[in-house]
Amino acid sequence: MITPTLRQLDIFAQMIASGSVADCARDLDLLPSDIEREIDALETRLGHRLFDRTGGIATLTEAGRKTVEAMQMLSETAPENWQDTRAPTPAPAPTPSAIIAKVQSRDRSDAPVVETSARQTITVAAHPAIFSHFQDALTAFEQTNADVVISLDLDTHNAAQAIPRLIAGRIDIAYFYALGAPEGWPSRYAWSEQLSIYIGDAHPLAALESVMAEDLHGIAPIMLVPDNSLRPMIDEALSLAHIERIDPVLETDNLFDIMLAVREGRGYFAAFGPLARDFARMDGIRRLPLAFPLPAIDVRQAVRTAPQDDHIVSALSEYLFR
Incomplete structure (x- = not known):
């Protein structure tokens, strides 16, 4: 089987984080032509387009979103099956479990503006398939609130994983699969998958x-x-x-x-x-x-803190939930 190189996976992940060929090239200290060549090669290997690249903005296609999920599955296996043909010491790109949600997408002008006294990072945990439901909302919220950075944890899929991470403060908002409301942490029903x-x-x-x-x-x-x-x-x-x-x-x-x-x-x-x-x-x-x-398999939302304890996390959780 033809497998992607680690260099191509690095560039793919960084392209998601950067949102454009130009920004990705800048962040990895490469030429835009290098980025385009590697993405084209990866798309050829996989047999489908990963990004819509129009107007200088790179937006994940539906096939690209499925590839993010596939990368999550690959991350659970040993990487020795991947070809390591990276160029000498490129700038590190985020892995699928730590991608910053900066994917450019359609405008969501209804995103709330919240006040914060310092730059704050909010970690949202979800299975990649769940993340695709609110990708646009995350982008809109971050673009509307310049002092908020949203990071993703794509390794949290069920209540047994989510609850300990919420208790430890490792994640702020979790969307997870469950059969009904789990014990150990309050959550609310979002939707179901049959x-x-x-x-x-x-x-x-x-x-x-x-x-x-x-x-x-x-x-x-x-x-x-x-x-x-x-x-x-x-x-x-x-x-x-x-x-x-x-x-x-x-x-x-x-x-x-x-x-x-x-x-x-x-x-x-x-x-x-x-x-x-x-x-x-x-x-x-x-x-x-x-x-x-x-x-049916429920998708449920849980939040690390009570609303009165962190109004920014509360605002984002409500915005994603509606």
Whole structure:
């Protein structure tokens, strides 16, 4: 498989943080032509455009946002599989888990203006797929409030990760996946992502007009790896739906391997959010028409401090929530 170089991933991350080719070149002490060449090469490797580059501004495409999520998945694996062909000692670029939210996007003139006596950094934690829902709002808030810098933590995905980080003050605002309100920290419901189950077209279940929970008994699931932050919620949701738990036929975070296993009829795969939407569009794979409900996966918001303790964090959390 052709993999991106570390240099290209550095430039991709810095391009997101800088917001334009010119600013990215300045921040990395490179020529704009160097930036454009590396981004073009990365886009060629990946087979899709990562940025809309018009008027000097670089805005992530939908494929670019998905690539940010893919980089998050890559960061959970050992980097020895990446080619290290970086130029000698370029200026360091932020990793996907510490990108500053400076992506230029459509104007949001309704962003509130808040007063602060000193420059303040607010850390917002979210899964990359959740972050895409309020990327424009974060940019507008930061542009409207010059003394506020917003940084992102893309490694916080569930309540078990978010609550300790909120308590320790490592993050200020968290959006995380959960099955209902978790104990240990107050949070509020933002929206839900429906869990769906997918099977190969050739599998006997694909011919059924309606699938019951007992129809899945004895069929092995295809699952994400146990330490994937989304796995516990999928496991719990399937358990709440009274689907029999048997050992997975495959456990992997490699989506290509999952797709092949589902197409080959080796088992079913449960997914939600962007991953579920991607699976629904794949040839040879069908979403099962379930005759029983599956629990929805909540997206919840939690804030580090009480509103009266930090009015800037409070203002941003309310702005993102609406």
